[in-house]
Amino acid sequence: MENNQAVKKKLGIKDFVLMGIFSAIMFALAMVLMFITGVTPAVYLFYPAIFALICGPLFMLIAVKVQKFGAFLIPSAIMGILLGLMGAQTLLITVIVFGIIAELIANSGKYQDYKRISIAYIVLMLGFYAGDIAPIYVFTDWYIQQATGGVAGADMTYLNSLIGVAKSWLGALSVISCLITAFLGTVIGKRILKKHFEKAGLI
């Protein structure tokens, strides 16, 4: 029995497989959402929010099933590597940094404290947001620079202010919505786990 307890502290092959499968779902989800919301930057800004809502139950299940150091870091690192290979290296960096923070928060509650798990999840999704949306701001700025220097001339100043307002406004709104949906995701996740998984004895 004691031996069993000691073994449980380290990540086993079962945990790796579980995290791998769930990162596959999350990655597929991220790709589908990117294609759908990629129509315009105004909608794309809210893609992390939708992502956070749907991934909430998945991360809750991982945290409850694995309960060891790495439950948040490894799936987020996998997502970061896969998306980084496709050119989103900013995401790789932020996701790993925020993943470590989230891991430490969840670890301080020994993966038992529901509040700490949800805080960790929200932190992780914030990192996801930062890495994914940051390039859009950079490119929009360049576009404005280039367009104002270009053909259109005087009426670009008006457009500039319009884009500026939209950026600050939509930016703030999208961060807040991302945080709220991440929180909702954990609430839904907890409810789903209680309603279905505890009854079925899978946890």
Added chain:
Amino acid sequence: MDQSFVMTNPHRINHIDPRIKLIHTLIAGILLFIVRSNAGVLLNVALMVAVLLFLGLYGCAVRLTIYTTVLYGLTQLLAFTGGMAAFIGVTVYIFFKFAPVVGIYYMMTKSISASELVNALEKIGLPRAITITLAVTLRFMPTIGQEMSTIKDSMKIRNIPLNLWNVLKAPLMMMEFVMVPLMMRFVKVAEELAAAAVVRGIERPGRRGALFKIKVRPQDFIYLLVVILYAVFLYFFESGVFG
């Protein structure tokens, strides 16, 4: 990123070490922020097209060329029109900026097999926790589609079809109906897969063997040199040495 059916032959002249391709991806990511002018992006895409042709991915090269030309044409057209069209122009411009990354995406998904990628990442020195998980993730991509269609069918049998109208009417309920079977199924699959992997000796300590040996050959160095020189050239091009 469906890499399960990519076959590679490491003895061919145009086979490039996956690690070199990883470095190329990194350089492309940095170049995305260095290259600002339209001409720079076009030059960057030109290299990607050349690389895709070299790797024998002719279809991808053609698609990348069409993608870039169409988007470049659109940016020019929208900038010329001015006014509100410039608002849509932002979107088109961002897509245009990402054109070299589309090339990278084709390269990484179509020319590297999953096991090769995992092998290369292991050789770089990533921990086993990451490489094993990544291997599982890549192997699982195609299965998700199958599982999803099974769930869709069973929802149809219960007279709750998964369509846009239902999703808009009761989003949380539909989310529960899709997520719970999916999660249940995958928890079970994870247990079975873990047992199968243990039986096949995945927990054996020490380095994992590979059917094809990965090693850096002269052409890999030439490839890397070309990529780096081109990046340096683009850097100077952007700072206006040639202009």
